[in-house]
Amino acid sequence: MILAAGRGERMRPLTDVTPKPLLEVAGKPLMQWPIEALAAGGFTELVVNTAWLGDQIPARFGDRFGGCTIAYSDEGKDFGGALETAGGIVRALPMLGDVFWVAAGDVFAPDFRFTREAVDRFISSGRLAHLWLVPNPAHNPKGDFGIAADGSALAEAEHKYTFSTIALYRASFFAPPRSDIEAGNPQGIKAPLAPLLRDAMRSGLVGAELYTGHWTDVGTPERLAELNR
Numbered sequence: 001m002i003l004a005a006g007r008g009e010r011m012r013p014l015t016d017v018t019p020k021p022l023l024e025v026a027g028k029p030l031m032q033w034p035i036e037a038l039a040a041g042g043f044t045e046l047v048v049n050t051a052w053l054g055d056q057i058p059a060r061f062g063d064r065f066g067g068c069t070i071a072y073s074d075e076g077k078d079f080g081g082a083l084e085t086a087g088g089i090v091r092a093l094p095m096l097g098d099v100f101w102v103a104a105g106d107v108f109a110p111d112f113r114f115t116r117e118a119v120d121r122f123i124s125s126g127r128l129a130h131l132w133l134v135p136n137p138a139h140n141p142k143g144d145f146g147i148a149a150d151g152s153a154l155a156e157a158e159h160k161y162t163f164s165t166i167a168l169y170r171a172s173f174f175a176p177p178r179s180d181i182e183a184g185n186p187q188g189i190k191a192p193l194a195p196l197l198r199d200a201m202r203s204g205l206v207g208a209e210l211y212t213g214h215w216t217d218v219g220t221p222e223r224l225a226e227l228n229r
Contacts, residue, residue, distance in 0.1 A: 001046070001047045001048070001049070001089065001092055001096060001100060001101065001102045001103075002021075002031055002034055002035065002046060002047070002048045002049075002102075002103055002104070002105045003049060003085065003088065003102065003103070003104045003105055003106075003165070004019065004020075004021040004031055004048050004049060004050055004054075004057055004105035004106075005049045005050055005051035005052065005054070005075050005076070005082035005083070005088055006020060006051070006052065006082055006106070007020075007051075007052045007082065010219050010220050014221055014224070017053075018053065018056065019050075019052055019053040019054065019056055019057060020052075020105075020106045020218070021057065021105030021106050022056060022057065022060060023106075023218070023224060024228075025108055025218070025224070025227050025228060026227075026228065029060065030105060030106050030107075030108060030218060031048070031057075031061075031105030031106070032061075032065075032066075033108060033109070033110055034103045034104075034105065034107075034109070034112075035061070035065060035066055035068060035070075036066055037109075037110075037112060037113065037114055038068065038101065038103075038114050039066050039067045039068050040113075040114070041113060041114035041115050041116065042116060043101060043114055044067055044068045044069065045068070045069055045071075046068050046069065046070045046071070047070075047071050047072070047073060047092050047095045047096060048061075048070055048071075048072050048073070048105070049072070049073040049074075049075055049082075049083075049088045049089075049091065049092055050072055050073070050074050050075065050076060051074075051075040051076035051081050051082035051083075052076065052081075052082065054072075054074055054075075054076045054077065057072070058070075058072050071095050073088065073091055073092040073095065075088060075091060075188070078091075078188065079188035082190075083185065083188060083189065083190050083191070084190045084191055084192050084193075085191075085192060085193035086174065086179065086181075086191040086192055086193040086196055087181065087185055087188075087189050087190045087191040089102065089169075089174060089193070090174050090179060090181045090182075090183065090184070090185040090189075090191070091184060091185035091188070093171055093174060093183045093184060093185075094183060094184050096171060097171070098170060098171050098172075099119060099122065099123060099168065099169070099170055099171075100168070100169060100171070101114060101166070101167070101168055102165070102166070102167050102168075102169060103165060103166045103167075104165035104166075106217075106218050106219075107164065107165050107166075107215070107216070107217055107218065108214070108215070108216040108218055108227060109164065109166065109211070109213065109214065109215045109216075110213075110214055111213030111214050111215075112132070112164075112166060112211060112213060112215075118130075118168065119168060122168045122207070125207055127204075127205050127206060127207045128169065128170045128172060128173040128178075128200055128205045128206065129153075129167055129168065129169045129170070129173050129197065129200060129205070129206045129207070130167060130168045130206070130207040130208065130209075131145065131153055131163055131164070131166075131167045131197070131206065131207070131208045131209075132164045132166045132167065132208070132209060132210075132211040133145060133147065133153075133161035133162060133163060133164060133208050133209070133210055133211065134161060134162050134163075134164045134210070134211050134212070134215045135161060135162070135210075135212065136160075136161060136162050137162060137215075137216075137217065139217070139219065140162045140217075142160060143159070143160030143161045143162050144160055144161065144162055144163040144194075145157070145160055145161065145163060145197070145201070145208060146158070146159060146160050146161070146208075147161065147208045147209070147210065151207050151208065151209065152201070152204055152206065152207060152208070153197070153201050153206040153207060153208035154201060154208075155197075155198040155201040155202055161208075161210060164211055164215055165217075166211070171183075173196070173200065173205075174196070178196050178199060178200055179191070179196060
């Protein structure tokens with residue numbers, strides 16, 4: 001799943017007319033980079049959630065692109081706006097498998113490799129989620145989560161890293177008792193992801209590892225301009 005529903009307030013005025021995932025880096029829309037990386041790893045069935053200016057995204061990529069099939073979860077059409085990260089993922093669950101990748105369509109990580117080996121390791125771990133963390137950028141100096149010696153993700157740690165947004169999940173991560181939103185989220189409930197992650201971390205159900213390749217959260221026009229320079 002590629003997350004592409006957000007408004008991109010900090011990217012205004014660019015996002016007043018273009019959804020953030022369609023802003024270009026090196027001549028490609030931001031979300032084209034993870035699409036191509038997923039396809040390179042053999043993951044060719046994609047779900048993209050949309051909301052703000054959401055019609056532009058299927059108009060750009062259609063239902064097939066780069067060897068991938070793409071299905072859309074149109075939160076804007078169905079509910080009038082984005083459902084936040086967890087709400088959007090639960091909305092898309094009927095289109096996703098028992099184990100699936102999630103990546104943000106507005107994060108630039110051209111060195112990241114989506115591999116079958118990572119999926120197999122995750123499945124054998126028995127955990128419900130596995131996160132890739134990155135060294136803390138200037139705009140998030142305190143980080144989000146830590147990593148224990150056994151590879152568990154930590155909600156509280158002396159040193160924390162920043163969540164890259166790239167992760168593997170089991171569908172059961174978004175089921176009771178962690179989430180009380182019905183699969184498919186028919187009510188359109190808005191729900192953030194971080195509280196679910198922290199709760200599962202306290203039960204040892206989330207793994208993590210550090211990714212040190214190129215990574216940029218393209219959160220401001222200045223960061224986008226710097227990338228393109």
